[in-house]
Amino acid sequence: MAESQQLWLIPALPLLGFLINSTVGRKMSKQFVSFIAIASVVASFLWVAKTLNALGALEQPHVEHYFTWIASGTFSVGFDFSVDRLTSIMLLVVTGIGSLIHIYATGYMAHEGGYYRFFAYLNLFMFFMLILVLAANFLLLFVGWEGVGLCSYLLIGFYFLEKSAGDAGKKAFIVNRIGDFGFSLAMFLVFINFGSLDFGTVFGKAATLQPEHSAGMITAICLLLLVGAAGKSAQIPLYVWLPDAMAGPTPVSALIHAATMVTAGVYMVCRSSSLFNNAPIAMETVAIVGTATAFFAATMGLAQNDIKKVFAYSTVSQLGYMFLGAGVGAYSAGIFHVVTHAFFKALLFLGAGSVIMACHHEQDMRWYGGLRKKIPVTFGTLCCAWVAIAGIPPFSGYHSKDAILLAAYEHARPLFWIGALTAAMTAFYVSRAMFLTFFGEYRGPNPNPDHGHGGHDGHAHGDDHAAHGHDVHAHKDHGHGHGHGHQEIKESPAVMTIPLVILALLSLGGGFLNIPDWLEPVLGSSHAEHDPTAVAVLYATFILGIGLAYVMYVLSPGLPDKLASTFKGLHTLIYNKYFVDEVYDVTIVHPITEGSRYFLWKGVDAGLIDGAVNGAGAVSRWIGGSLRHLQGGNIRSYATWVVAGAVFVVVAMSVWGGVR
Numbered sequence: 030m031a032e033s034q035q036l037w038l039i040p041a042l043p044l045l046g047f048l049i050n051s052t053v054g055r056k057m058s059k060q061f062v063s064f065i066a067i068a069s070v071v072a073s074f075l076w077v078a079k080t081l082n083a084l085g086a087l088e089q090p091h092v093e094h095y096f097t098w099i100a101s102g103t104f105s106v107g108f109d110f111s112v113d114r115l116t117s118i119m120l121l122v123v124t125g126i127g128s129l130i131h132i133y134a135t136g137y138m139a140h141e142g143g144y145y146r147f148f149a150y151l152n153l154f155m156f157f158m159l160i161l162v163l164a165a166n167f168l169l170l171f172v173g174w175e176g177v178g179l180c181s182y183l184l185i186g187f188y189f190l191e192k193s194a195g196d197a198g199k200k201a202f203i204v205n206r207i208g209d210f211g212f213s214l215a216m217f218l219v220f221i222n223f224g225s226l227d228f229g230t231v232f233g234k235a236a237t238l239q240p241e242h243s244a245g246m247i248t249a250i251c252l253l254l255l256v257g258a259a260g261k262s263a264q265i266p267l268y269v270w271l272p273d274a275m276a277g278p279t280p281v282s283a284l285i286h287a288a289t290m291v292t293a294g295v296y297m298v299c300r301s302s303s304l305f306n307n308a309p310i311a312m313e314t315v316a317i318v319g320t321a322t323a324f325f326a327a328t329m330g331l332a333q334n335d336i337k338k339v340f341a342y343s344t345v346s347q348l349g350y351m352f353l354g355a356g357v358g359a360y361s362a363g364i365f366h367v368v369t370h371a372f373f374k375a376l377l378f379l380g381a382g383s384v385i386m387a388c389h390h391e392q393d394m395r396w397y398g399g400l401r402k403k404i405p406v407t408f409g410t411l412c413c414a415w416v417a418i419a420g421i422p423p424f425s426g427y428h429s430k431d432a433i434l435l436a437a438y439e440h441a442r443p444l445f446w447i448g449a450l451t452a453a454m455t456a457f458y459v460s461r462a463m464f465l466t467f468f469g470e471y472r473g474p475n476p477n478p479d480h481g482h483g484g485h486d487g488h489a490h491g492d493d494h495a496a497h498g499h500d501v502h503a504h505k506d507h508g509h510g511h512g513h514g515h516q517e518i519k520e521s522p523a524v525m526t527i528p529l530v531i532l533a534l535l536s537l538g539g540g541f542l543n544i545p546d547w548l549e550p551v552l553g554s555s556h557a558e559h560d561p562t563a564v565a566v567l568y569a570t571f572i573l574g575i576g577l578a579y580v581m582y583v584l585s586p587g588l589p590d591k592l593a594s595t596f597k598g599l600h601t602l603i604y605n606k607y608f609v610d611e612v613y614d615v616t617i618v619h620p621i622t623e624g625s626r627y628f629l630w631k632g633v634d635a636g637l638i639d640g641a642v643n644g645a646g647a648v649s650r651w652i653g654g655s656l657r658h659l660q661g662g663n664i665r666s667y668a669t670w671v672v673a674g675a676v677f678v679v680v681a682m683s684v685w686g687g688v689r
Contacts, residue, residue: 066131077124080112114548122289181202188276263630279382287377299499312357328454330617333602337385346436353433359436361548362433366433376414396470400518409533419460420456435563461582615633
């Protein structure tokens with residue numbers, strides 16, 4: 030194979046894994062399915078490493094053209110892949126973190142029905158995500174963009190026998206279609222104004238535009254791109270799908286909704302930096318939306334009790350930081366946070382999955398406690414994610430998040446102060462989760478038989494569960510042990526803890542990766558002055574957040590209930606996530622569903638369309654019923670009608686002739 034045509038193999042390997050597992054996986058052993066799924070992704074990672082090593086410093090983008098996909102007049106779109114320094118970072122993250130999560134998932138999903146189907150979906154997701162990252166034009170990127178949305182829908186709704194999982198999958202799919210509509214409109218405007226969808230052509234022309242002649246058009250394009258990014262990366266007002274997506278298996282949460290797919294919007298904005306640099310209003314909008322999302326989601330994370338929901342709102346909040354970085358022009362700092370966030374948030378989700386398995390699929394942190402002695406490896410690795418996301422130096426989150434906030438300090442002080450307050454809340458809610466889970470005394474099993482559980486993993490649902498009798502493991506402990514006496518809590522198997530250890534090391538040391546300098550030729554510099562006031566504030570955020578959580582959940586564990594009673598209205602508002610979903614249901618969902626039912630279905634479909642069709646049938650039936658009396662079988666009757674008809678014709682012709 031020619032050295033210049035090597036990129037296609039990166040997505041082709043996971044696609045091959047999908048094709049094998051989806052066609053013959055059901056008839057093969059779990060070991061075979063695991064091998065195919067893991068080997069395809071690890072091979073893709075190794076090929077990425079080999080390719081990047083061969084391409085060297087990537088001073089210029091490396092583009093490979095395979096064939097012309099669409100050609101119409103002067104417009105053409107090629108099936109082209111491109112690699113530059115930004116692409117190289119994303120390729121390593123997607124395939125590297127993806128490989129670890131695939132390995133972890135073989136342990137986590139070991140007792141699940143639909144095992145082959147799960148890994149087929151994961152491999153398909155990897156294929157589309159790599160298409161998204163490698164695409165050399167907007168249209169091919171959009172193919173990957175839509176593909177990861179499809180896989181997200183399939184994986185969120187993996188436990189399809191549960192209504193909550195099906196509803197969450199549909200919610201994610203529909204909300205993302207809203208964002209995708211904005212992205213589609215942006216592509217139309219790009220083609221109309223630049224005559225191409227190729228990145229090199231579009232960004233090259235954008236760099237030479239005069240702002241006074243193009244500001245309105247570029248602003249419109251960038252705002253529409255932001256709509257698409259807001260849907261994919263869960264920004265206000267389209268963030269509502271991501272917390273519900275926790276209904277899917279925990280490895281899905283780690284891979285798709287923390288490390289890869291949800292960062293696609295940030296990647297697309299940074300990839301389009303040449304456009305955004307010519308649209309200051311759009312950039313301000315990106316920064317404001319990101320800051321608002323970061324703060325808003327962090328407040329909701331303060332009061333959640335489901336451990337996965339806490340990390341879900343944390344993900345939304347951290348994505349807001351990434352948008353803040355892009356909005357203030359610190360694109361490379363935003364991508365830096367994409368990388369470090371992939372390390373520590375994947376670790377948080379996978380560690381949460383280890384806790385959930387140890388506690389027999391209980392996800393409510395109020396029934397944890399004292400687990401540090403029972404699952405020490407999980408505890409130790411989660412501590413690494415804890416110090417990273419809290420922003421404690423010199424760990425990874427400190428380097429990337431502070432780079433964004435220091436850039437915001439130079440750009441707009443209000444955004445910095447809101448971001449700093451959000452950082453304090455981040456340290457608080459993660460510390461709260463750690464203290465409730467690992468400190469104090471073990472509070473489970475839950476003595477309350479009416480206690481509800483939402484979004485549990487580990488249910489043996491799948492198309493193989495009942496229909497094929499394949500991989501049916503109903504988990505005898507799925508009752509969560511409530512009222513069943515003591516349950517053994519033990520550490521996860523090595524296939525799950527080894528990825529945790531690797532991610533822990535990356536979470537601790539990932540901040541020392543020189544990513545901003547590596548990306549500077551592509552995205553520009555994001556270095557900001559380390560103002561003493563700003564630095565002191567950022568140090569104070571993690572001290573305040575962790576200290577307050579320690580007081581409330583270790584020293585005075587009754588204090589949170591007292592505060593919740595004192596500020597009952599505020600607590601209710603935050604606990605119920607500001608009732609945003611309920612407002613959406615009342616103002617958007619119900620009017621559409623009820624309008625569809627009564628106007629479109631009963632009015633238009635049943636009333637107008639069916640009425641017209643049924644009416645035509647009734648008229649035809651009446652005419653036919655009347656005319657059938659003419660055929661009674663009586664010859665004298667026929668003769669009479671013939672004579673009557675002849676008389677009618679003669680009279681008609683006479684009248685017609687007289688008139689003429």
